[in-house]
Amino acid sequence: MKLNDTIVALATPSGAGAIAIIRVSGPEALSIVSPLFKAKSKKNLEEQPSHTLHLGNLVDAERTLDEVLISVFRAPKSYTGEETVEISCHGSPYIQQEIIQLMIRKGCRSAEAGEFTMRAFLNGKMDLSQAEAVADLISSENQASHQMAMQQMRGGFSNEIHRLRQELLDFASLIELELDFSEEDVEFANRDQFKELVARIQQVLKRLIDSFATGNVLKNGIPVAIVGEPNVGKSTLLNALLNEERAIVSDVAGTTRDSIEDEMSIGGVGFRFIDTAGIRETEDKVESIGIKRTFEKISQAQVVVFLLNAENFKVESSKFKVEIKKIHNQFPQKPLLILANKIDQLVEEEKTRLYKDLNEVEGASLQLISAKTGAGVEELKTKLLEFVNTGALRNNNTIVTNSRHYNALLQALEEINKVEEGLNSGLSGDLLAIDIREALEYFGEITGQVTNDELLGNIFSNFCIGK
Template identity: 50%
Template sequence: MIHQLHPIAALATAPGIGAIAVIRVSGEGAIALTDKAFRGKKLAGQPSHTAHFGTFRHADRGDGPDTIIDEVLVTVFKSPRSFTKEDVVEISCHGSEYIVRQILTRLTDLGAQLAKPGEFTQRAFLNGQFDLVQAEAVADVIAADSAASHRAALSQLRGGFSKRLKDLRQQLIDFVALVELELDFGEEDVEFAKRDQLRRLMTNIQGVIRPLIESFAAGNVIKNGVPTVIIGKPNAGKSTLLNALLNEEKAIVSEIPGTTRDVIEDELFIDGVRFRLIDTAGLRDTTDTIEALGVARTRQQIEKAALVVYLFDGQSTTSDELQAMVAELDASGKPYLLVGNKVDLMPAPAPPPGRAYSMTRYDDLTEADGVYVPSPIIWISAKDAHIDELKSALSARARTDAAMQTGSAVVTNARHLQHLTATDEALSRAVAAVDAGTSADWIAMDLRIALRELGELTGEVTTDDLLESIFSRFCIGK
């Protein structure tokens, strides 16, 4: 059943001066209300999904030019064939802030209320246009600033994992009804819900839920960017590399070791993936108090990073030093790239990738010499901005993550993670109870929890506080 609430109005396009602005009106009587200020065709008699040119006018609907606010194009969407499933009118006018204010004032004078943040999407959800996961994805689509985050948001907007979870939840409801029926016949020791079938269903649901839970770390990276920390010894060229990647003078560059003493961050997009680049203080032992704090912060950033770029000076770094750093990076468990800098200052031929060298001789040492480095080395010249191979390596490294693959359902929302985790825990307790032959009342208790958590995830079980919290984060007009 479609619920047409009181009409609301808001600017649907970004605020500010532009060529065109779009004002959206939705709710009971939205078309008739707009008709009172629109001079052109009678909107109420027009088919849905049609656009009509005319003028939008002040209260005095005479023919004088002073009564006209603007020439507009009005598009009519009749219930239920609209975004909110209510009657909707979209008024396209010139993008003057004055004109927008005048039209909104006229609409409110006629009885419309100014929409709250997310109120249009909230009405669409309440009218069954989509579930709560899809509703939240609307905001994510709007906020998407990379190809990866756009793909993830669009997947959820189109149903993503929520449709499958709803189907499994319905099957679980059917079993819970049988378990509850057993409780009504507790004294007769009957079993309506076959325990092997119930157990199979619960493990099937966990088989869907657990990969989604595991995807959150990668999903968070997609939504917020890949935290990529650039580390190395002082004067390895970290700040120069940051400037080259960003194509701007973001960090101070100096021949004096220890110039960078704090963390410098900025963002870079490579092949549709957002990287949060973090330049850090050089790693070395120091008696300088401020520099020591910078080194400590570098260690902290390594812990938080999803990817580490270890930059070393190709002129002065020895194989032993490089191997020691490789061992430390391997022990950290963090994905990393080895990047040799200042190749422009190294005599030809330049070292090939994958082989560590005595950086003062460049003799091709063998594995028997004990200096083979299994991770390929990317040789660059940060000063000359010869960094294309590094950009390609960063993109390739990010795309090896399953979350970057378009076919994978990914959780990017902390609320979703919370409900999925609680569902999995409740089902684990219920499975253990079934295996132990526990009575139906204990099994039913955990099944109810699982159903509630799944319902709150998709919006089949909601509270006013939950909806207020979710939709208040949307922009006005959406």
């Protein structure tokens, strides 16, 4: 990828729309666009200051392509840090392609995926973790993922890493200085202060590493497995939650033979609901495969919802308790919510007895609902939110969501632990310096202070073209 030429791409989604934005960035952006633009004000585009808007016609020789609005961003005060022009045109796919092809004929190159953001990183407009947050922000589908991406893009995570790296770097410099005066046996780096710093770095790293478990599920959506016997209303519940006919509903037991997944946002947090095949003894080979997949989905879920028919519970309570305990014993760490469905068929006395019986089941909490009428569905949504640790999100704490950052933090902590062991055992400065350098390198990998072309290629290839 050449990074000293001028690139062009559509910055808005492809297809027809009210308007489209075509982005041009590079050293010749203004000199390429200016001769093609006839401003209503008669002004020369190349002479205009940064952050100004200009209305006029974009022309190809004698042919007018469109009436456009052009935004001028002078280097370094642009997204990429380069000379940048953004052309707002009418959203016809034909017009979009005509303008892009015109720019290419006049000297631009089609931008590759993520190339604008890569140039922003290389020109110091953002560090690598902030650049990755741009992709997360574009793909965010709920309030939680949006909030985490914004916090990272504003530099919350980067600032913590930069601060730790700088403090460690300062001590590393003093230890390196000691090596230059090894014959004089002097000590520039106070070992007690260094131990305090190492302990503080360990604490921060552990907090960030622990946050990944929360950040990963919040970013990708909380998987919730809806399980239970056939024909208890799992598909009806899924449809009630999503407020649409997503799953087939039938009186015939075993209708759902594979898992059905869909997503929705509850309280700003994404949930991924999985309607599974009913659990029962069966000789049907296809249904058996579906039941086997049900247990696979339970293992992948963050929350398990066990749905039972409240009417049948009166005569089959012992069987239900055995099934619930089986799931709880197999997956003891997963929150288990018992949903007694079809309560619209019960009188109050029966509901009270149901509560008493089911609350005796270890490791589970109970909710009464009617998937058919919608009674209790809103209370169910509130209960699901209680299972999600959103405290860090509410307090605007740094939450790690990127597996690359997570792995680098794990490796940095491993090296810091080696530094602590070395300090406690009185290891010499030259050997301490080796472990410190390794830790500094892992910190630098997160923010991009230490990087390589292959890493950058992998990261930015996941971006959309035009960003």
